Amino acid sequence: MINVLIVEDDPMVAMLNSQYLSQIRGFSCVGKASSLDEAKSLLGSLKVDLVLLDIYMMGDNGLDLLSDVSATTSGTDVIMISAASDGASIGHALRHGAIDYLIKPFTFERFSQALERYRCGKALLSPEASLNQAQVDQWLGGSAGRPPVTMQSPSAAQELNAATHPEAAPSFMPQLYPDHEELPKGLTPATLQLVAEGVAENDGEWFSTRELADRIGISRISTRKYLEHLLMLKQLEARQQYQSSGRPLTQYRTPQKR
Numbered sequence: 001m002i003n004v005l006i007v008e009d010d011p012m013v014a015m016l017n018s019q020y021l022s023q024i025r026g027f028s029c030v031g032k033a034s035s036l037d038e039a040k041s042l043l044g045s046l047k048v049d050l051v052l053l054d055i056y057m058m059g060d061n062g063l064d065l066l067s068d069v070s071a072t073t074s075g076t077d078v079i080m081i082s083a084a085s086d087g088a089s090i091g092h093a094l095r096h097g098a099i100d101y102l103i104k105p106f107t108f109e110r111f112s113q114a115l116e117r118y119r120c121g122k123a124l125l126s127p128e129a130s131l132n133q134a135q136v137d138q139w140l141g142g143s144a145g146r147p148p149v150t151m152q153s154p155s156a157a158q159e160l161n162a163a164t165h166p167e168a169a170p171s172f173m174p175q176l177y178p179d180h181e182e183l184p185k186g187l188t189p190a191t192l193q194l195v196a197e198g199v200a201e202n203d204g205e206w207f208s209t210r211e212l213a214d215r216i217g218i219s220r221i222s223t224r225k226y227l228e229h230l231l232m233l234k235q236l237e238a239r240q241q242y243q244s245s246g247r248p249l250t251q252y253r254t255p256q257k258r
Helices: 011-022 036-045 062-072 087-095 108-124 133-139 156-164 189-200 209-216 220-232
Strands: 002-007 027-033 050-053 077-082 100-103 237-241 249-253
Touching: 002 011, 002 036, 002 108, 011 027, 011 108, 011 189, 027 036, 036 050, 036 062, 050 062, 062 077, 062 087, 077 087, 077 108, 087 100, 100 108, 108 189, 189 209, 189 220, 209 220, 209 249, 220 249
Parallel strands: 002 027, 002 050, 050 077, 077 100
Antiparallel strands: 237 249
């Protein structure tokens, strides 16, 4: 079993990444950290093979932890998962030891690809292994019928693939009922990830369906379905804002600590 530590300050995004991870055989989430100090503490007390690390966190920069892990933690690897898409951040991460870089929001297929590649590489590069050139090329993504792993950003094509090929993007949300193992009909993991990332960007502020739909680029009807699903999972809270005329406006936000 490969032990994974998730370092992410947004509880909803951490939950989504954990549920994604649970769909991939051979990986186990052994801890979650919402700050670099907490992550360092867990790295000191747990056996961690792989860290899924965000860059932008409240008061912290994940790249600082990446440098520490590369310098002081033997046998622990890092995959960056971040909204940072600038060349400076990506280049810094790769130069300082990150083995992969996923740009939020990403598809389950891309997430799975990163972890499967890591697992294969971990087996190939064991101390007892003796590799030939073809195996080295395969690990580096250069030959043996294996295309190089490429970073992806959200696109309509990815969402369409997830919607039309559900086997490529399995359910990852917690079960609502004992016999419920899939998302409700009409919902896809890729779009749910997109909506969740959009929600996280509000930093706990109230927002309407229209505001979120306009920002993430999907229809208001679809956005409302996903928001209501997250509300049912208690990942959101809602309120009614009464206006001078017409229907009351429903607003959402992530649950606030009391």
